[in-house]
Amino acid sequence: MRLWGRKSSINVQKVLWCLAELNLVEGRDFERIDAGLHFGKNRTTEFLKLNPNGLVPTLEDDKFVLWESNTIMRYLTQQYDKAQRFSADLETRQYSEQWLDWQLGSMWPTLRVAFVGLTRTPEDQRNYAVIKKSYQDTNQLLALLDQNLATRTYCAGSQFQICDIAVALCVSRWILLNVHFPEKTGPRLPLKNIDAWMNRVETETKYSVVAEKELNILK
Ligand SMILES: N[C@@H](CCC(=O)N[C@@H](CS)C(=O)NCC(=O)O)C(=O)O
Numbered sequence: 001m002r003l004w005g006r007k008s009s010i011n012v013q014k015v016l017w018c019l020a021e022l023n024l025v026e027g028r029d030f031e032r033i034d035a036g037l038h039f040g041k042n043r044t045t046e047f048l049k050l051n052p053n054g055l056v057p058t059l060e061d062d063k064f065v066l067w068e069s070n071t072i073m074r075y076l077t078q079q080y081d082k083a084q085r086f087s088a089d090l091e092t093r094q095y096s097e098q099w100l101d102w103q104l105g106s107m108w109p110t111l112r113v114a115f116v117g118l119t120r121t122p123e124d125q126r127n128y129a130v131i132k133k134s135y136q137d138t139n140q141l142l143a144l145l146d147q148n149l150a151t152r153t154y155c156a157g158s159q160f161q162i163c164d165i166a167v168a169l170c171v172s173r174w175i176l177l178n179v180h181f182p183e184k185t186g187p188r189l190p191l192k193n194i195d196a197w198m199n200r201v202e203t204e205t206k207y208s209v210v211a212e213k214e215l216n217i218l219k
Contacts, residue, residue, distance in 0.1 A: 001030035004047065005056030006039050010108075010169050011069035012057045013210040017165050018073040020206035022080045070100045073162040088159050095156035099163035107145075107170050111138040115173055118181050119215055128184055135185035138174055142191055145171075149193035153200070160205055168201045169210070176215055 003019075005012030019030060026032055035041035036056040043054050051058040051067040058067045059075070066072050077086045088096070113134035117126050145167065148155065155163045171194060178188040201207050 002060040003030055003032045004035045004042070004050070004058040004060075005032070006034050006036045007032075007210070008212075008216060009036055009056055010173065011055075012036075013169055014069045014162075014165050015057045015059065015072050015076070017169075017206060017210050018076050018162060020209040021085055021165075022076060023083065024076075024080060070104055070162070070166060073165065077162055086159075086161060088157070088161065092157045092159055092161065096161035096163040099155045099161075100166055103163065103166040103170060107138070107141050107167070110134060110141055111170055111174055111177075114138070114177055114185060118177060118184060131184055132186050135174075135177065135188075139187075139189040142171070142174065142194060143189060146191035146193045149197045154197065160201070164197075164201060164205075168198060168207065171198060172212060176212065180215055 001024075003012070003015060005015070007013065007016065016026075016032075019026075024030055033041065035047065041047055042051075042056055047058070048054055050060065050065050053067060055067065057069055057072060058065065059072045061075075061079075066075055081087065111134060114131045117128075117131040117134070145155070152158070154160050155167055175188070175198075178185045202211070
């Protein structure tokens, strides 16, 4: 397998974390090519044939080519889950689908405005009102996730699923943005169920392969 994408991308990190949960190792089971941002390569003719969006991650598995990070995780867990790390009953699997869609359709589009504004936009071009609104709207969305986690160990139930990967990577950015730019984000809502779940994710999964304590956006 060949994975195209820089390690600092949230969507590439989803795939790297998922591969780690499946005990697939870079250099042995797959190769990774740095692409995107200052690495470039994602607008070449060769790459656009693989992914016409010109985005990372993009996965090649022999002749099979796939893009969209959540879909790549779904594929990997269907194809390579020898230890049945992610096997679960129908309800759990469908709840996982629900939170994956929520991450992609609701949560990340809301937080992405603050993330891109504060980490990828030159200071003199930042719209701080829009950034604060994005962050505060994310607080409200995460209050809803916090409620869900009041009665569940993981997002979809008692088992860790790929939705936890997608959502935890957004939550880690929500925390980091407030640590680095507290005046620009405004307050971060204290959500104790999310804190406990993040702590569980950090200690009980392979989160460390992509854990970011700093906003190193140019890695
Ligand atoms: N919905 C897509 C979004 C992919 C995406 O937006 N990738 C970003 C990185 S997170 C990208 O390739 N940006 C261009 C670049 O890095 O040069 C997915 O989940 O895979």
